Amino acid sequence: TQLLEQSPQFLSIQEGENLTVYCNSSSVFSSLQWYRQEPGEGPVLLVTVVTGGEVKKLKRLTFQFGDARKDSSLHITAAQPGDTGLYLCAGAGNSGYALNFGKGTSLLVTP
Amino acid sequence: DAGVTQSPTHLIKTRGQQVTLRCSPKSGHDTVSWYQQALGQGPQFIFQYYEEEERQRGNFPDRFSGHQYPNYSSELNVNALLLGDSALYLCASRGWGRTGELFFGEGSRLTVL
Numbered sequence: 001t002q003l004l005e006q007s008p009q010f011l012s013i014q015e016g017e018n019l020t021v022y023c024n025s026s027s028v029f030s031s032l033q034w035y036r037q038e039p040g041e042g043p044v045l046l047v048t049v050v051t052g053g054e055v056k057k058l059k060r061l062t063f064q065f066g067d068a069r070k071d072s073s074l075h076i077t078a079a080q081p082g083d084t085g086l087y088l089c090a091g092a093g094n095s096g097y098a099l100n101f102g103k104g105t106s107l108l109v110t111p
Numbered sequence: 112d113a114g115v116t117q118s119p120t121h122l123i124k125t126r127g128q129q130v131t132l133r134c135s136p137k138s139g140h141d142t143v144s145w146y147q148q149a150l151g152q153g154p155q156f157i158f159q160y161y162e163e164e165e166r167q168r169g170n171f172p173d174r175f176s177g178h179q180y181p182n183y184s185s186e187l188n189v190n191a192l193l194l195g196d197s198a199l200y201l202c203a204s205r206g207w208g209r210t211g212e213l214f215f216g217e218g219s220r221l222t223v224l
Contacts, residue, residue, distance in 0.1 A: 004153075006153075033212070033213075035215075040217065041217050041218075042115070042201050042203075042215030042216050042217050042218050043154070043201070043215050044215070045212060045213065045214070048212055088153050088154075090153075090154075097144070097159050097166065097167045098144070098156040098159065098167055098169060099154075099156060099213065100156070101146075101153030101154045101155070102153050103151070103152055103153045104152075104153050
């Protein structure tokens with residue numbers, strides 16, 4: 001059972017466009033992580049957000065954690081073909097051990 | 112500094128067989144978790160090992176079992192394979208006490224025919 005719902009499931013855009021992907025849940029998480037996964041590889045951590053309302057920037061990527069710590073968004077500015085991949089959000093409960101992943105957003109950026 | 116390494120990278124089994132997947136954690140990490148990622152899905156938590164003991168388990172049947180060795184490496188065993196066990200099996204490691212922030216291996220792709 002996926003506790004985290006990600007939208008959209010698929011996104012195909014052209015280089016230079018902006019995009020936002022969403023991660024929503026009815027559960028509260030102690031922290032939330034965003035990962036990017038490329039074909040044939042394991043997920044790679046992009047960012048961890050912990051505080052409600054927190055905003056973190058990683059170059060052209062902006063991550064926000066909802067005030068109630070139930071949802072998050074990832075905004076990419078001026079997308080590039082190198083941004084292509086599966087973006088996964090994952091929430092950690094109070095124990096912090098197991099991560100609950102969403103199904104992911106598959107992003108394709110074409111030149 | 113070697114990251115998380117998994118073996119084998121790909122394997123094919125038939126229904127009813129048993130499989131063992133292996134994982135070496137990132138240097139300095141002592142906690143290993145296993146996840147199952149079916150096609151088109153996000154990873155699903157199977158279990159986590161620390162100090163050679165299973166510390167937490169997800170919603171997986173007893174056919175899924177594991178082991179952790181004193182050198183922190185780990186194995187995932189699946190018995191009586193079903194077609195639905197076909198998936199990418201991911202191993203992840205971190206230091207004990209550090210919540211979230213996992214480092215993943217490239218995974219073992221299991222196909223059950």
